[in-house]
Amino acid sequence: MSENIINDIVAYTLDEALVSNYYLFRVPPLTIVGDGATAKLGEHMKKLKVKHSFIVTDKVIVKLGLLEQTLRSLKKMNIAYTIYDEVEPDPTDLMVYNGVNFYKQSQADCIIGFGGGSPIDAAKAIAVLVNNNLQLNSANIEENINDRPPLVAVPTTAGTGTEVTDVTVITNTTTNVKMVIKHPLMVPDIALIDPNLTLNISPYITAATGIDVLTHAIEAYVARSSCTLARALSHRAIRLVMKYLPTAVGYGANIIARHKMAVACYMAGMAFSNAGLGLCHSMAHQLGATYKIPHGVANALLLPHIMRFNLLVRLDRFVEIAHIIDERFEQLTKKEAALKGIDAIAQMISEIGLPTQLREIGAICEDFNMMAENALKDITIKTNPRSANIDDIIKIFESAY
Ligand SMILES: [Fe+2]
Structure with a gap:
């Protein structure tokens, strides 16, 4: 091996070893925000050279007329569309495969997920499968699959x-397991945030x-893997929810509250x-x-x-959260301040009419062990800041009972 090659290898190894505080931060390339912004969707899709959109949604959205403005916006730009409204809550692999077949017959060249979490999740899975002959599971979505x-x-x-x-998140109908499938291609090219679409949501769902x-x-x-960019966004989101969620629940037609909640x-x-x-x-799932x-x-x-x-492991961050929600805590210790912030959140949950005890939803203590075992297998537990074992999780279920 020549001296130059050895020097290169040493340099590459050192370069890699010296990388620190390294992370990726992935977001949609284009975000469109505005009350009534669906009226602008057609013009932005024209820029992507789209000729025919495949709209993945559900029957309730169609019945409520929520799609109308979007369809007008597409028509105005001479973009054809096909509507696939067969998605139901907790979408399954079969709904996705049907959507893939329907997409291929439609000659569409773009996919729009329109609705709550379920239609958008289904649209993302359909988009990743239409150019790839794959079965849907978390293991086989590789880095080098064809583009969507x-x-x-x-x-x-x-x-x-x-x-x-x-x-x-797609339910496997063979195993009845909810599959959490992660891939960079799942990040949409355009996210359109139109708070007008949320004006008629009931207080309870809001x-x-x-x-x-x-x-x-x-x-x-x-989170264990939190970073400065994420905390900047979380900081503002916490503040907006604490300030505007009570209004969005109590007076759903208030567009300012709806706008702030959407953002x-x-x-x-x-x-x-x-x-x-x-x-x-991991426990809520x-x-x-x-x-x-x-x-x-x-x-x-x-x-x-x-x-x-x-x-126990994030005292300073919870003190910061108390500051974010504007709790007053002169003369308090850090721990007292952090607990005051947590109490303010618990109080808001109660004031907006949500249950606060597991017994209210019919939970029984005999289920805690099984649910704790499954929570330990849930992918989201990996980034919790404090390690939790099965006894910890059962104790939390008991304290919430
Ligand atoms: Fe969630």
């Missing part, structure tokens, strides 16, 4: 943040989805997509699967308890 058609996400709730993330946003922001803020959802989505989540989500309660309600039942559990 342009992908647009238009959320009609302020909750999941799937319009930002590189993840989709409250539940809003607490999902808050949980994303807080878990990303304290908070997007910011929290950027934060957790890159920094990860934590124990609250089990409550959702066992008692069929909305995801945001499951988070609401657990969030204050998880924050108290994580206090």
